[in-house]
Amino acid sequence: MLDASQNAACPAHAEPDHPKVKAPKVGILLSNLGTPDNYDYWSMRRYLNEFLSDRRVIDYSPWLWQPLLQLIILTKRPFSSGAAYQSIWNEKDNESPLLTITKAQTAKIKTAMQDRYGDDVIVDYCMRYGNPSTKSKVRALTEAGCQKILFFPLYPHYAGATSATANDEFFRALIEEKWQPVARTVQPYFDDPAYIDSLAQSIERAYADLEKKPDILVCSYHGVPIRYLMEGDPYHCQCQKTTRLLKERLGWDDTEIKTTFQSKFGPEEWLQPYTVEEVARLAEAGKKNIAVCAPAFSADCIETLEEINEEIKESFEHAGGEAFTYIPCLNDDDSHIAALSGVIERNLAGWLE
Template identity: 80%
Template sequence: MLDSKPMDAKAMFTSEKAVCPAHAPADHPKIPPGKVGVLLANLGTPDNYDYWSMRRYLNEFLSDRRVIDYSPWLWQPLLQLVILTKRPFTSGANYKTIWNHDKSESPLATITKDQTAKIKEAMAARYGDDVMVDYCMRYGNPSTKSKVRKMIAEGCQKILFFPLYPQYAGATSATANDQFFRALMDEKWQPAVRTVPAYFDQPAYIDALAQSVERAYGAMETKPDILVTSYHGVPKRYLLEGDPYHCQCQKTTRLLKERLGWDDSQITTTFQSLFGPEEWLRPYTVEEVAVLAKAGKKRIAVIAPAFSADCIETLEEINEEIKDSFMDAGGESFTYIPCLNDDAAHITALSGVIEDNLKGWIE
């Protein structure tokens, strides 16, 4: 999905700083000076919460074979004739409850823009004008293709592609990388590229998570009985097929526990956002919080370490569906600790990951 008209070849070389290469004929096309691009990528967002905006977004998302790997011969008729006739209404209603009406966009879009602006400031302070920072979405707008083309047009001869997923999964990091490489297939002059690996165990990221927990707990008169670290789920089959996501989530929780100086009774790992008939990674958050309430854990806090920015899965699913499950089972106090978003410690952690991955390209 493209959010803007593609640039033609001539437009790619009209940068104000473009120059004719040394020793080239006078009629040689001008070429922009070489830059390094840093392209941040998040999951995506619908353009609006109306039926057709939601249908376009969900169709792109649920047609991705990395997300739903069932045979298209079986899946597409079900998707097009059943799921996409009903789900856009319910998903749209959920988005409406969290929508940023002032800016006419989803919270994920707002937060990703804020993150990009702050990382851009950090990169400018570190590298000056030699590094260009922008963002794209895997699904929806701004599309990966449009932003890759823009970076090349601005003279980026090297691009660092950064999927904003702390833990690697085929359905998140891999599909973002797939789309990035598909965008490169349409470029006549491809830049050199790198992709950023998962940063689930980076000390600065763990420390940023710990600081957010400490701030939340410090503001409470009575501390929660347990912290639930809720990660987005994937089918259990993916783990058995070699996807490292489950293991990386468990390690993030362990490192967070150690950083906070806690024992096992104070923190637990769960998985949310189930879809489809097969078994997903367990325990399921929506069920586990009810189990905790019935077991006497009347005060809980929930954090979502797999999300770099608050979105429908945190603001609506955790703060509404999962909260309701806990309270209906006898819970008394439910606290959602927001994602790291554009918090200063998070921006520092992400900037550090970027700087580590730019080594050898720019110093």
């Protein structure tokens, strides 16, 4: 917990009754998607309601969407989503894997930043949906004396439904601060050489542990409606570039790697090919041994541990696939932490040297 009273003092030349001011700090606030507090019905309903009510995620008219959400979707989906979360839940710490991993990432980045900048920085994390909320963490940082905050959505690729909504929530939190800190947000790092190298290393390690090299690597990215691409969202193009750079770093040709998209929701057409359908097609085409990675996720979560490693795997095996290897997200791997720390250091230029 941050100590808001630490190093507080009356400013020089001020009157004795002037309010004490904390020693100025720079805050680094990492943000991830979010997590329910538990997998029971009401915890899931609260979480899904916050998530699916976000106009960046579902941009249909509230007059049409909210009755459908409140009366139909949120009466049923908390049960199925809760069962999915229960299958991957960290029972030891009573939290989702995303929260566990985000804590570990934050701890390592905090060590790296303090080794680099000393006590001039405070590193913390928040969630866009669920707890700890962005608002609570912005308040804690400002109360601890952070006059500058670098806000870092932990998404390699920009999308309105991820990076933008995280930034929205950050700016909404700033509205409520009496002494508003100077703020910066971090741009996407989908083509950062250190990030690409970290991805490649994770794949090389995974392949080295296999008896036989997979026929193809499927890079499965979270999907969005194709309409978003047509309206100017750069997410699709950034995903394609990550796959291309990864292929070049690995020294592979086009037949060894493929881009797909997962997690389709609702009636609209989404970015294609859909991962769940493509892995089945690959099996039917004779690709009986595949590997799947998820470059758009900075930490393993429900979409990777349950959707990829259970649902998508089942689709592949049902179509005749024989060997399915899921390559975990980069999580708190040291090369990933070094890549993220490098992004942070570049974005702190002019604030800290």
